[in-house]
Amino acid sequence: MTERLTALNGRIAAASARAGHAAAVTLVAVSKKQPAEAVRAARAAGQTVFGENYAQEGIAKRAALADDALTWHHIGPIQSNKCADIAEHFDWAQGVDRERIVRRLGTARGTARPPLQVCVQVNASGEASKSGVAPDDAEALCEAVLAQPGLTLRGLMCIPARDDGERAFTAMRALFDRLRDRGLPLDTLSMGMSDDFETAIACGATMVRVGSALFGARD
Numbered sequence: 001m002t003e004r005l006t007a008l009n010g011r012i013a014a015a016s017a018r019a020g021h022a023a024a025v026t027l028v029a030v031s032k033k034q035p036a037e038a039v040r041a042a043r044a045a046g047q048t049v050f051g052e053n054y055a056q057e058g059i060a061k062r063a064a065l066a067d068d069a070l071t072w073h074h075i076g077p078i079q080s081n082k083c084a085d086i087a088e089h090f091d092w093a094q095g096v097d098r099e100r101i102v103r104r105l106g107t108a109r110g111t112a113r114p115p116l117q118v119c120v121q122v123n124a125s126g127e128a129s130k131s132g133v134a135p136d137d138a139e140a141l142c143e144a145v146l147a148q149p150g151l152t153l154r155g156l157m158c159i160p161a162r163d164d165g166e167r168a169f170t171a172m173r174a175l176f177d178r179l180r181d182r183g184l185p186l187d188t189l190s191m192g193m194s195d196d197f198e199t200a201i202a203c204g205a206t207m208v209r210v211g212s213a214l215f216g217a218r219d
């Protein structure tokens with residue numbers, strides 16, 4: 001695991017240097033469908049940021065690791081009936097794509113603990129079957145996140161269509177910069193997975209979500 005993590009971090013750093021990024025790109029290690037043992041091995045190798053798609057699976061792993069130094073991102077689509085669990089047990093929610101979910105997460109998180117960190121998911125390739133808000137509606141949804149005291153707006157996230165990576169990543173970076181110019185406090189552009197994270201970094205990603213390239217194939 002140490003070798004694989006070192007190799008992956010090397011590829012991320014090299015892509016980042018080629019792109020001339022000043023700040024380090026954050027790696028979210030996507031541990032969905034991997035056993036808690038795999039998370040423990042990655043943690044022992046130095047990785048502290050993990051991503052899970054399914055609330056129950058993530059909650060179980062977080063409990064199994066019981067390590068306050070870890071940061072857990074919920075990266076999958078969010079159903080209304082999972083908002084309370086996600087708000088209670090995760091540090092970040094990245095698949096936020098409608099107002100109803102924003103309100104529910106905000107209410108469930110409350111203000112007695114640090115806010116839940118939120119990325120708005122954008123349907124960057126315009127696929128009918130995919131989750132994510134239309135690019136033109138991203139600003140309004142970001143404003144809705146800002147209105148919730150229990151949430152902190154961090155940025156945008158996307159999963160482009162397979163054949164649309166570079167175009168979609170470039171369009172996402174332009175949208176991210178435009179929203180920042182309009183005053184939205186965004187510092188995170190989460191895009192790129194095992195097959196395309198170097199392209200995403202070249203286009204301006206600040207965070208990549210990598211699973212199989214680190215942990216191997218999922219069952």
Ligand SMILES: *Cc1c(COP(=O)(O)O)cnc(C)c1O
Nearest residue numbers: 030053075193194209210211212
């Ligand atoms: C599974 C998943 C990933 C990681 O995918 P890999 O191809 O294994 O790197 C990243 N982001 C999301 C939203 C995912 O569901």
